Amino acid sequence: MRRYMVAGNWKMNMGPAAGRELAAAVQQKLAGRELGGDVLVCPPYATLPAVAEVAAGQPLLLGAQDCSDQVSGAYTGQISAGMLAEVGCRWVIVGHSERRQFQREGDEDFVAKITRAFDEGLKVIFCYGELLEERKLGRQADVVRDQLKGVLPRLTAADAGNLVLAYEPVWAIGTGETASPEQAQEMHAQSRQLVADIMGYPEAANMRILYGGSCKPSNAEELMGQTDVDGGLIGGASLKSDDFVGIVDGAEAALANT
Ligand code: PGA
Numbered sequence: 001m002r003r004y005m006v007a008g009n010w011k012m013n014m015g016p017a018a019g020r021e022l023a024a025a026v027q028q029k030l031a032g033r034e035l036g037g038d039v040l041v042c043p044p045y046a047t048l049p050a051v052a053e054v055a056a057g058q059p060l061l062l063g064a065q066d067c068s069d070q071v072s073g074a075y076t077g078q079i080s081a082g083m084l085a086e087v088g089c090r091w092v093i094v095g096h097s098e099r100r101q102f103q104r105e106g107d108e109d110f111v112a113k114i115t116r117a118f119d120e121g122l123k124v125i126f127c128y129g130e131l132l133e134e135r136k137l138g139r140q141a142d143v144v145r146d147q148l149k150g151v152l153p154r155l156t157a158a159d160a161g162n163l164v165l166a167y168e169p170v171w172a173i174g175t176g177e178t179a180s181p182e183q184a185q186e187m188h189a190q191s192r193q194l195v196a197d198i199m200g201y202p203e204a205a206n207m208r209i210l211y212g213g214s215c216k217p218s219n220a221e222e223l224m225g226q227t228d229v230d231g232g233l234i235g236g237a238s239l240k241s242d243d244f245v246g247i248v249d250g251a252e253a254a255l256a257n258t
Pocket of ligand 1: 009168172173174175176212213214215233234235236237
């Protein structure tokens with residue numbers, strides 16, 4: 001049985017003061033509850049230490065939104081996986097569509113970043129998903145296959161314990177338009193089959209595959225109730241404690257129904 005994960009990606013929102021407040025509010029709402037999954041927040045770099053003061057450890061885990069593909073040295077503006085581990089991160093997101101789009105990152109970058117993260121003991125949420133034009137052309141299955149095949153076979157240290165996948169159709173990110181539960185399930189099942197082809201059956205059965213893209217309290221339970229949807233990567237709705245905890249409630253309700 002796979003534990004669900006609900007991960008908040010705050011993107012470039014919430015400075016240290018606002019971030020500490022948000023994390024404390026989430027922590028307070030979850031306090032004392034026996035959760036059947038993992039709940040994680042990924043603030044911007046500058047906010048990590050403030051959030052670590054209130055949120056590192058149970059039940060709320062801390063993650064970052066990206067890391068450098070280098071270990072250390074003359075790389076102005078970059079942050080290493082080792083530094084993230086030092087400030088209390090246990091997780092890091094790699095391959096988000098906004099990094100693909102705005103920083104032009106691709107497979108080579110992702111392999112290097114994930115490798116650095118594993119070397120420092122961090123676990124990784126690897127994001128992938130098709131663009132609107134690609135879905136309109138019916139190419140989503142090919143795109144997802146290429147994105148997973150370009151990275152997963154080169155991660156020699158990856159397993160279902162240190163890697164989580166996040167299928168995020170780009171047309172659903174921040175648009176208010178969500179993939180239907182059927183669309184999500186179809187892509188997740190296909191992703192799991194690809195993981196089986198690349199990493200073998202036990203890893204595929206245990207690998208958590210999150211859905212991301214306009215996930216909110218009102219659709220979380222139905223999405224996460226799909227057989228191959230093991231939680232969510234949450235952008236906009238992770239910025240309000242009620243909404244974020246509402247999504248955790250959705251994950252719990254989906255779990256209770258299985
Ligand atoms: P959204 O973002 O929930 O605001 O659509 C999801 C993401 O980018 O991870």
